[in-house]
Amino acid sequence: MKVIVLGAGVTGVASAWYLRRAGHEVTVIERREAPGLETSYANGGQISVSHAEPWANPRAPLQILRWLGREDAPLLFRLRADLEQWRWGWAFLRECTPARLRHNIRRLVALGNYSRNALQQLRAETGIQYDQLTRGILHFYTSPEAWRGAQHAVRLMRDAGCALETKSADECVAIEPALASTQRRLAGGTYSPADESGDAHRFTRELAALCAARGVAFRHGATAEAVMVGRDGRLSGIRVHGAGGTEMLGADACVVCLGVRSAALLRPLGIDLRIYPVKGYSVTLPVLDPAKAYSVSLTDDEHKLVFSRLGERLRIAGTAEFNGYDTTLNEMRCKVILRRVEELFPGAGDSSQPLLWTGLRPATPSNLPYIGGTRCAGLFLNTGHGTLGWTQACGAGSAIADLVSGRRPEVDFNFCGTRP
Numbered sequence: 001m002k003v004i005v006l007g008a009g010v011t012g013v014a015s016a017w018y019l020r021r022a023g024h025e026v027t028v029i030e031r032r033e034a035p036g037l038e039t040s041y042a043n044g045g046q047i048s049v050s051h052a053e054p055w056a057n058p059r060a061p062l063q064i065l066r067w068l069g070r071e072d073a074p075l076l077f078r079l080r081a082d083l084e085q086w087r088w089g090w091a092f093l094r095e096c097t098p099a100r101l102r103h104n105i106r107r108l109v110a111l112g113n114y115s116r117n118a119l120q121q122l123r124a125e126t127g128i129q130y131d132q133l134t135r136g137i138l139h140f141y142t143s144p145e146a147w148r149g150a151q152h153a154v155r156l157m158r159d160a161g162c163a164l165e166t167k168s169a170d171e172c173v174a175i176e177p178a179l180a181s182t183q184r185r186l187a188g189g190t191y192s193p194a195d196e197s198g199d200a201h202r203f204t205r206e207l208a209a210l211c212a213a214r215g216v217a218f219r220h221g222a223t224a225e226a227v228m229v230g231r232d233g234r235l236s237g238i239r240v241h242g243a244g245g246t247e248m249l250g251a252d253a254c255v256v257c258l259g260v261r262s263a264a265l266l267r268p269l270g271i272d273l274r275i276y277p278v279k280g281y282s283v284t285l286p287v288l289d290p291a292k293a294y295s296v297s298l299t300d301d302e303h304k305l306v307f308s309r310l311g312e313r314l315r316i317a318g319t320a321e322f323n324g325y326d327t328t329l330n331e332m333r334c335k336v337i338l339r340r341v342e343e344l345f346p347g348a349g350d351s352s353q354p355l356l357w358t359g360l361r362p363a364t365p366s367n368l369p370y371i372g373g374t375r376c377a378g379l380f381l382n383t384g385h386g387t388l389g390w391t392q393a394c395g396a397g398s399a400i401a402d403l404v405s406g407r408r409p410e411v412d413f414n415f416c417g418t419r420p
């Protein structure tokens with residue numbers, strides 16, 4: 001089949017890889033000059049199956065209310081006169097019940113496990129390099145109250161099939177000695193040895209090169225303007241604008257992987273996706289003193305920050321801001337991250353040379369992505385991966401290739417059917 005993939009972020013490139021492997025003729029349409037330059041550019045780097053608790057949980061509404069208006073809050077809702085934001089917020093509240101949390105965690109863990117296996121297979125098969133480390137993820141707590149409150153989520157994750165180990169402060173430092181200077185403030189942690197980390201942008205670039213070598217066509221600098229559907233309800237083509245002007249590209253199938261831009265493209269077709277942009281930040285520092293730098297990927301619960309070692313760089317990412325599509329870099333939020341790094345790992349990274357970045361997570365209220373078909377025959381979705389797009393990329397790519405090929409994916413997930 002002739003398949004068009006829209007978007008060359010980590011999701012689109014992984015989809016193209018598995019579609020090509022399934023024998024399809026694949027073209028990727030990307031408006032930027034190279035793959036992986038938007039949300040997949042400088043994320044937290046975690047392949048995080050076992051720490052996948054969604055933002056929507058029973059504690060969230062109160063916590064968000066407490067943080068309202070606080071410029072340095074880890075999760076900040078800037079209320080706007082924006083119907084899209086309010087509808088998303090309402091749907092988010094409905095996901096905050098204990099029953100929905102349990103359901104969502106089960107689905108996220110199933111997809112995450114499947115995806116991590118797919119990534120490991122891809123690595124073994126191709127030898128792809130992306131500053132990967134397979135040393136697990138340690139989620140540490142500096143507040144005893146938060147540590148006690150986390151036990152319920154830990155039980156839920158374990159019930160869903162995660163190998164999550166509870167650790168004392170001393171054990172946390174034994175796993176990651178760079179935490180030694182913070183030891184007396186640690187309340188405890190959870191460690192998932194099977195989790196991993198790596199540079200999502202480098203992975204996307206390298207996998208795109210492997211795709212191209214196997215015959216996938218990449219059209220960079222080309223913007224998808226509209227999805228065309230015939231009277232019979234089937235996909236008839238994609239209207240694309242590039243350097244050569246506007247053209248119609250025909251295809252048997254199209255997979256939409258446009259991150260935060262997915263909903264706008266599909267709205268004219270009556271396909272209503274609940275994807276809202278949630279802004280996050282990252283700081284990347286060159287390693288200054290390797291003895292003080294971490295190499296196990298870490299999550300700091302108090303500040304909702306993740307830390308990954310990417311070769312000779314330290315990546316620190318996090319914070320969530322609900323403020324529309326604005327991508328202005330807020331210095332204050334970056335300074336909060338830098339302060340915390342210096343506090344936890346003094347002298348580990350060179351703070352005089354920070355690389356600051358901001359990106360928009362394509363977030364759904366439940367944090368479950370849209371993967372599967374739509375009411376238009378031939379039109380498929382692989383988008384809305386929110387906080388876990390890097391973790392889920394290979395599994396979601398493999399699953400969408402199965403669905404496009406008319407096969408049932410091996411993972412138990414609520415794939416979109418005829419109506420998303």
Ligand SMILES: Cc1cc2nc3c(=O)[nH]c(=O)nc-3n(C[C@H](O)[C@H](O)[C@H](O)COP(=O)(O)OP(=O)(O)OC[C@H]3O[C@@H](n4cnc5c(N)ncnc54)[C@H](O)[C@@H]3O)c2cc1C
Pocket residue numbers: 006007008009010011012029030031032035036037038039040041042043044045046047048222223224225257258259260261265278279280281282306317318319358359360361362383384385386387388389390391392
């Ligand atoms: C601060 C931060 C930290 C994060 N940390 C982690 C982490 O540790 N682990 C994890 O698993 N996930 C993490 N994530 C989430 C992860 O980065 C995203 O879920 C993932 O990158 C989304 O990938 P994507 O391919 O769907 O979207 P994108 O990477 O945004 O790709 C979409 C592509 O579509 C292109 N495009 C858009 N519109 C058009 C159009 N009309 N025509 C053609 N092309 C178009 C864009 O240029 C872009 O290249 C983090 C995100 C942020 C912001």
